[in-house]
Amino acid sequence: MATDAQQACFEAGIKFGSLYHQFAGTPVSPSSTRSLEAAMAESIENQPHCEAVDVTIHDDRVADAIDHENGYTELTGSLMDVEMRIEYEGITARTRMAMADGYPLMELVEVVDDAGPSPADETDPNA
Amino acid sequence: MATDAQQACFEAGIKFGSLYHQFAGTPVSPSSTRSLEAAMAESIENQPHCEAVDVTIHDDRVADAIDHENGYTELTGSLMDVEMRIEYEGITARTRMAMADGYPLMELVEVVDDAGPSPADETDPNA
Amino acid sequence: MATDAQQACFEAGIKFGSLYHQFAGTPVSPSSTRSLEAAMAESIENQPHCEAVDVTIHDDRVADAIDHENGYTELTGSLMDVEMRIEYEGITARTRMAMADGYPLMELVEVVDDAGPSPADETDPNA
Amino acid sequence: MATDAQQACFEAGIKFGSLYHQFAGTPVSPSSTRSLEAAMAESIENQPHCEAVDVTIHDDRVADAIDHENGYTELTGSLMDVEMRIEYEGITARTRMAMADGYPLMELVEVVDDAGPSPADETDPNA
Numbered sequence: 268m269a270t271d272a273q274q275a276c277f278e279a280g281i282k283f284g285s286l287y288h289q290f291a292g293t294p295v296s297p298s299s300t301r302s303l304e305a306a307m308a309e310s311i312e313n314q315p316h317c318e319a320v321d322v323t324i325h326d327d328r329v330a331d332a333i334d335h336e337n338g339y340t341e342l343t344g345s346l347m348d349v350e351m352r353i354e355y356e357g358i359t360a361r362t363r364m365a366m367a368d369g370y371p372l373m374e375l376v377e378v379v380d381d382a383g384p385s386p387a388d389e390t391d392p393n394a
Numbered sequence: 395m396a397t398d399a400q401q402a403c404f405e406a407g408i409k410f411g412s413l414y415h416q417f418a419g420t421p422v423s424p425s426s427t428r429s430l431e432a433a434m435a436e437s438i439e440n441q442p443h444c445e446a447v448d449v450t451i452h453d454d455r456v457a458d459a460i461d462h463e464n465g466y467t468e469l470t471g472s473l474m475d476v477e478m479r480i481e482y483e484g485i486t487a488r489t490r491m492a493m494a495d496g497y498p499l500m501e502l503v504e505v506v507d508d509a510g511p512s513p514a515d516e517t518d519p520n521a
Numbered sequence: 522m523a524t525d526a527q528q529a530c531f532e533a534g535i536k537f538g539s540l541y542h543q544f545a546g547t548p549v550s551p552s553s554t555r556s557l558e559a560a561m562a563e564s565i566e567n568q569p570h571c572e573a574v575d576v577t578i579h580d581d582r583v584a585d586a587i588d589h590e591n592g593y594t595e596l597t598g599s600l601m602d603v604e605m606r607i608e609y610e611g612i613t614a615r616t617r618m619a620m621a622d623g624y625p626l627m628e629l630v631e632v633v634d635d636a637g638p639s640p641a642d643e644t645d646p647n648a
Numbered sequence: 649m650a651t652d653a654q655q656a657c658f659e660a661g662i663k664f665g666s667l668y669h670q671f672a673g674t675p676v677s678p679s680s681t682r683s684l685e686a687a688m689a690e691s692i693e694n695q696p697h698c699e700a701v702d703v704t705i706h707d708d709r710v711a712d713a714i715d716h717e718n719g720y721t722e723l724t725g726s727l728m729d730v731e732m733r734i735e736y737e738g739i740t741a742r743t744r745m746a747m748a749d750g751y752p753l754m755e756l757v758e759v760v761d762d763a764g765p766s767p768a769d770e771t772d773p774n775a
Contacts, residue, residue, distance in 0.1 A: 269403065276403040287546075299687070302691075303690070313676065429563045429564075527756065
């Protein structure tokens, strides 16, 4: 029913929702950002069709978000950038999360058929 | 870049990953299944483009999964069925999670253009 | 080794950490606060020695926290009050989470021996 | 109201509940156990009064738990051992989680007054 490109996008979305809601709320400070980045990337890369995950937690934003004496904050989308690459049946979907108007926006960057576009390619029918 | 149908599928995936990883691990017993179903559905319906979420946690499976004296277990995909409907720019994506070979599989059920298919519709170029 | 009162406090802490980190990050809007409160309370009440959990998510704080067009926010400690009662071997521990200096503080309210106080302290007077 | 020893035990419980419910459900395979162990320990060590956290995820148990083709499983208590040390106002609380009768049991190992025992026990306010 769904095309391979649609399936690739569905898989890409699953990974983003998983990463965000598994790890949002994790206690984080500038001294623990590297280990959290690594765990987030490696855990989500376990999921099917997920070829690469890159997580950058910004130490300066974490430091700015620490507003009480305890010296840590909780991970939220505003503290990090995420990029992912999903491969599904010859389709590559690239996605990212970054701040847009103060809101962490998850977005599809591109969906490409690794065999290259064709006149009747479902990912761009009118090309 | 991405088509509306691909965006709809991406949004659908985000909701599934969110629901699963937000609520997996929640303590559950047959006496708390109804409130958890309601909270899961209503919380995810808050997300953009998410029109309907239906969660069924099977009391009998929960009861079977309680293998220690404490009288509860933790929510996992094998205990529930989920159906969702996403609407994005005139595209409807229907998804579900159900058991397949002992593994809870998230899948796209259908992706339809609410305006109806057209000869050049990007969701099914060769129709 | 540990006294019953200390065990009761340990159990009380487990419930608070569980509740917070299971549900922090859940999408919430004023229309979904009631179902989320119910699910949080009923799920944690499944845990051993947990007799009562009361969760109040403040609709006005949720509304104030919604700072983007999508109409929802993510659950954090600043949006709710929580009270719990733990019973362990005749000891009752009461705990609560409420805002203190802008930080959601989890605290032990009281630890009492249900048999009543004795001239020597209830926690382990003759050990 | 509560003694320092009771407070130490409450804090110890919070850390255990936090660790468990933040990370339960994380996708894990033998290739991602080390990064997840590090992130779990470092994140929870950010919390107040938490001096040391040691997480061991057993690769052999993870491998055994992978029961489908996708090559990963979800983190649960049965796959790991955890030890923690909490320091609160001169009291040290040691806790651990390990399997007991097939159930991951969180327990207080010891609660000691760093000033050393006194003829009357440290939890005894009338000492």
